Amino acid sequence: MSVFNASRLVGKTVIVTGASAGIGAATAILFAKGGSNIVLIARRKDAIDAVAQQCVTAHKQSDFATIQLDVSDKAQVATLWDKIPQDLRNVDILVNNAGFVLGVEHVGDIKDADVEAMFATNVLGLISVTQLFVRHFKERKTGHIINLSSVAGREPYAGGSIYTATKHAVHAFTASMMRELVNTPIRVTEIQPGMVETEFSIVRFRGDADAAKKVYDGLQPLVAEDIAEEIVWAASRPPHVNLAEVFVMPVNQASATVSYRSKA
Incomplete structure (x- = not known):
């Protein structure tokens, strides 16, 4: 019978994109606590x-490196491998966490720049980074790709047409990739969080912290560390076990648009 075994993470090398804050930062720190080596990637050095x-x-015996890089910039992604220190190039786990949402405008009022920015990071950037490491994992005959999607990848909602489109794309890409890699030892996982209180809503509301806070009024949302635990749990399964999808929400959220909010 399989049980949790944190020692499976010791010495593993993990790439985390969008590691400067929120889920990415919490994930990097939790992997470090498990004894993994981490390469942290983000735009903010x-x-x-x-x-x-x-x-x-968290773990002084592990190795860590930071790479300032924007995954939406294909030219920068093309240089990523050369920026990874030589002693951290036997990568075991890729966590594609980089992503964001801008605005709540409805179709017809959405700025082209916002559409392009979300797709460039959430979809095209994720695909570019994944393709780089899939080739590496195939050569090593091992590896685990963990893509951060969302409840928005399962259910569209008004005011989120572009963001939900990007996360539906992530879901389709991840599911297709899992089928393409079924004849390999490479594992593929999609993490689908519901409401998580991080910088996410602040970015969505373009820095308006009060508007962001109202998103979570009346309920207890998840926090970054909750999702980090699910990511690390998926990565720590035995090699023959693949958690294909992990759908996790606060107890008072039932879907993208259905939640219970206390009036107290």
Whole structure:
């Protein structure tokens, strides 16, 4: 019978995109606590350096590196492999966490720049990074790709047409990839969170912290560490076990549009 065995993570090398804050940062730190080596990737260098220091505190015997990189920039992604330190190039796990949402405008009022930005990071960036590491995993005959999707990848909702379209694309891409890799030892997991209180809503509301806070009024949302636990749990399964989809929400949320909010 399989039981949780954190030692499976010791010495593993993990790539985490969008590692400067929120779920990405929490995931990097939790993998570090499990004894993994981490390569943290994000656009904000100061922020990922700060997260890397938290990883060092969590497990001083592991190796850590930071790479300032925008996954939406194909030219930058093309240089990613050369930026990974030589001693961290035997990558075992890729966590595609980088992604965001902008605005709640309805179709007809959405800025082209917002559409392009969300697709460039959430879909095209994820695909570009994944293709790089799939080739690496095939050569090594091992590997695990963990893609961060969303309840929005399962259910569209008004005011989220572009974001839900990107996450539906992530779901389709991930499911197709799992089928393409079925004859290999490579594992593929899709994490689908519901409401998680991070910088996510602040970015969506373009820095309006009060509007972001109202999204979670009346219920207890998930936090970044909750999702990090699911990611690390999936990665720590025995090699023959693949958690294909992990759908996780707060207890008072039933779907993208159905939740119970206390009036107290």
